[in-house]
Every structure is written in C-alpha cells, then in structure tokens.
Amino acid sequence: MSDNDLSPISTREARRLFAGLKSAPALVLAVSGGPDSVALMWLAARWRRSLARGPGLTVVTIDHGLRREAAREAREVKRLAAELGLPHRTLRWRGAKPKTGLPAAAREARYRLLAQAARAAGASHVLTAHTRDDQAETLLMRLLRGSGLAGLSAMAPHSERDGIVLARPLLEVPKAQLIATLKRAGIGFADDPTNRDTAFTRPRLRALLPLLAAEGGDARTLVRLAARLARANAAVELLADGAERFLRLRDRGDAPQVGLRSFEALAFAGLPEEVRLRLLLRAINALGHEGPAELGKVEALLAALDQAITTSPRAAAKGRAILKQTLAGALISLAGGRIQIAPAPARRRKGG
Known part of the structure; x- marks a missing residue:
C-alpha cells in the first residue's frame, strides 16, 4: 500500500471522480452508514457545492431488516445528510427472508429498491461506494467460481439495471483512503460486523488478501487484471456483434x-x-x-x-x-x- 492510499482525497480529486456525472438530471446516493458510503456522500456533497449548476442529490439507505442496529444507522445517515443539506429516504426490504442465498437475495432487493427510489427522484443514476478493495474481492470470488471472461471483468464503472445507470465512481479508490478522508473531516461512520462474518464468502476472501499481497497479488494488481480482462471482453463482444451481422448476411440480410x-x-x-x-x-x-x-x-x-x-x-x-x-x-x-x-x-x- 502506497502513501497515497492513506492520504485524504483532495477537492480536486473529488471533482475528477464525479466529473462524468455533472450533466445528470439527478443522482441517488446509496448510503448504508459504513465508511465507504459515508465517504461517497460527503465527497459528492462537496463536489456538488463546487458547481454553479449540477444534479440534485438524494441519499437513500436500505434497511434489510437483518440487524437491529440497521434502523439506528439509517437515522445517523439521515442526520449526516441533513448536515450536508441533502434529502434522505430509508427504504425497507419487507417480507420473508430466504434461509439460503441470503447475501444474493439482499443484494437483489437492494438494487430493486434503489432503482425505485431513483425513478421517484427523477434520477438517471444510482451511485454506489464500491472501492478498489471490493473490486479485488469480486475478482477472486468469480475466479474461484470458474467464471468466464465477462465475469472475471468484475464490476464495471457503469452498468444498467431496470432502466437506471449504476455508477461506481470510487472503484479505483482504496478503502483506506476513504477512511483517511473521513478522519480528516471528523466524520464518524458505522461498523457492520457482517463484513467480518466468516460464514460468508466475501469476508473469508477479504481475510486472505494480506497473504496474497505478500506474494505480489495486492488489490492494485488484482484490479489491474480485472481491467485487462474487461478490455479483452469488450473486444470479444465486438467480434460477436460482427459474427451476428455475418450470419444475417448469409441469410441474405433477412431480419x-x-x-x-x-x-x-x-x-x-x-x-x-x-x-x-x-x-x-x-x-x-x-x-x-x-x-x-x-x-x-x-x-x-x-x-x-x-x-x-x-x-x-x-x-x-x-x-x-x-x-x-x-x-x-x-x-x-x-x-x-x-x-x-x-x-x-x-x-x-x-x-x-
């Protein structure tokens, strides 16, 4: 980990992270209360204040109903959002929860609720706080599952879901730098114990990252690999597009x-x-x-x-x-x- 990974994010760097979103009509910020998403909210608010004109920001917290602390954490996010002059909504995942595949089901519910919130706010994008560390963990998870080239590309900076663009502006930023940014600003954040619960795959892989880093497989290297695989995947997609056109021409261009x-x-x-x-x-x-x-x-x-x-x-x-x-x-x-x-x-x- 370099010294830059431990330094707070500057105003100039924050402007670079969000520059591509300046013309959006409105943005929804997905904020759970943990350090990554709180840093996303604080950086986005600071960026928005630096613009003469820019998108409206709405903060949304999803309460999955899985932890007693979640309601209190949502209230704390609401308080921080108010201090930053941002509107806040808490949405709850209601109904029965599955006994197996809970993380995947919770993730599906979270994105569905965030897309609903974006449509209600007139927002074109939902911003999530996935970091470089998350990207490295995602690559490892998919590697162990035997994913193909598309899966090993890990998370894209932008993707589409239910007609809403999911943007991940912090995907190249290490988690340590976000924590340093919050400490410099004097902003607190929640600690979700499930992030260390080894009953789940991602925390177990997270615990392995220091060992991989000692062998040269740190988060920066893994993320670089994912980017190279994404580049190759995009090239193969173009080849597949061309192949579809070729096969249609063999059919004399019939639609x-x-x-x-x-x-x-x-x-x-x-x-x-x-x-x-x-x-x-x-x-x-x-x-x-x-x-x-x-x-x-x-x-x-x-x-x-x-x-x-x-x-x-x-x-x-x-x-x-x-x-x-x-x-x-x-x-x-x-x-x-x-x-x-x-x-x-x-x-x-x-x-x-």
Whole structure:
C-alpha cells in the first residue's frame, strides 16, 4: 500500500471522480452508514457545492431488516445528510427472508429498491461506494467460481439495471483512503460486523488478501487484471456483434424473425468457439423465460451442437431434427442445416 492510499482525497480529486456525472438530471446516493458510503456522500456533497449548476442529490439507505442496529444507522445517515443539506429516504426490504442465498437475495432487493427510489427522484443514476478493495474481492470470488471472461471483468464503472445507470465512481479508490478522508473531516461512520462474518464468502476472501499481497497479488494488481480482462471482453463482444451481422448476411440480410433466432449451422460452426458461445448465450437469454443461462450448461450445449454438426453433416442438412434441447426456458434445435432458438413451451404444473 502506497502513501497515497492513506492520504485524504483532495477537492480536486473529488471533482475528477464525479466529473462524468455533472450533466445528470439527478443522482441517488446509496448510503448504508459504513465508511465507504459515508465517504461517497460527503465527497459528492462537496463536489456538488463546487458547481454553479449540477444534479440534485438524494441519499437513500436500505434497511434489510437483518440487524437491529440497521434502523439506528439509517437515522445517523439521515442526520449526516441533513448536515450536508441533502434529502434522505430509508427504504425497507419487507417480507420473508430466504434461509439460503441470503447475501444474493439482499443484494437483489437492494438494487430493486434503489432503482425505485431513483425513478421517484427523477434520477438517471444510482451511485454506489464500491472501492478498489471490493473490486479485488469480486475478482477472486468469480475466479474461484470458474467464471468466464465477462465475469472475471468484475464490476464495471457503469452498468444498467431496470432502466437506471449504476455508477461506481470510487472503484479505483482504496478503502483506506476513504477512511483517511473521513478522519480528516471528523466524520464518524458505522461498523457492520457482517463484513467480518466468516460464514460468508466475501469476508473469508477479504481475510486472505494480506497473504496474497505478500506474494505480489495486492488489490492494485488484482484490479489491474480485472481491467485487462474487461478490455479483452469488450473486444470479444465486438467480434460477436460482427459474427451476428455475418450470419444475417448469409441469410441474405433477412431480419431475424420475432421470437426466433436462426443460424446456418455450417457457417456458425466456422466461427471461433468463444464467439459461438456468446451468440448462443445472447439468443437463449433473449428468448428463454427461465434465464439467465448458466455458462457451463451453454458450454455443454455448444459441445453437443458441434459434435452433431461434425458427425452428422448430411443429416444436419436435411429436415430431420438431430438435436433438440431446452435450456433456461429456450428450445434449441438443429434441423435442416440450421440451429434454431425459440421460447420453450411452458412447463406443465404437477397435478395439472
């Protein structure tokens, strides 16, 4: 960790972090009360005050109803927001909580509520306080799960969800620098004990980071790797776009039928494997009703298609279907020399 990682963020640096958001109509700040999100709120408020004209800021705290301290922490965020002249809302995740997969369910609920708050405030963006440390942990989590190139790109600085842009302006900033910024400003913050609860994957990986850093795998190095993988992923996406256009030209430029994706089998088989995989993923996720499709299952489907095309080229050219499979609510078939993806028939309910 360098000395810069321990120095407070200057006004000039804060302006650089938020510069791309100056023309937004309004912004929602996701603030839980922890050091990262409190620093986001304080830095955004200081940046907004430096502008003659700029977006309105609304602070939103999500109370998941999982910890008794959450209500008190939300009230403290409201107090800090008022001191900064910012409106604040607390939204609660109501209803039964799942017994398994709780972190993922809580994350899904959080983003859904934040998107609702953004629409209510007329905001185009929701700002979250993900840091360089979070990015490194995300890369490790996805690496251990065997994610593909897109997953190993980790979190993007900007992404879209429910028509709202999720912006992560602190993604290159180390957590230590945010804490130093708050200490310099004399601003307190909450300590969430679940961040150290080794019952969850992320805290366990967080505890490993010092050991990885001793071997040269510090957060800065891991984040640089994620950025390089994101760059490669963007290039492959462009190749997949070009491949879709190529396959349409093979079909004499015909526009794809609504509710159906169709590829000439032999032309499809001649494309690079990663491109073929992405074309299948796109089609299945667009037309299936049980998605998103699991990467491993799409890889298995692609292998089956490749084998069918290679070993039965004559049969593939005739009308007889030589492969038919459902995946993630999509029906994939190989017949008449074409691969077709369409919505699968709805499953029958048991006892129906």
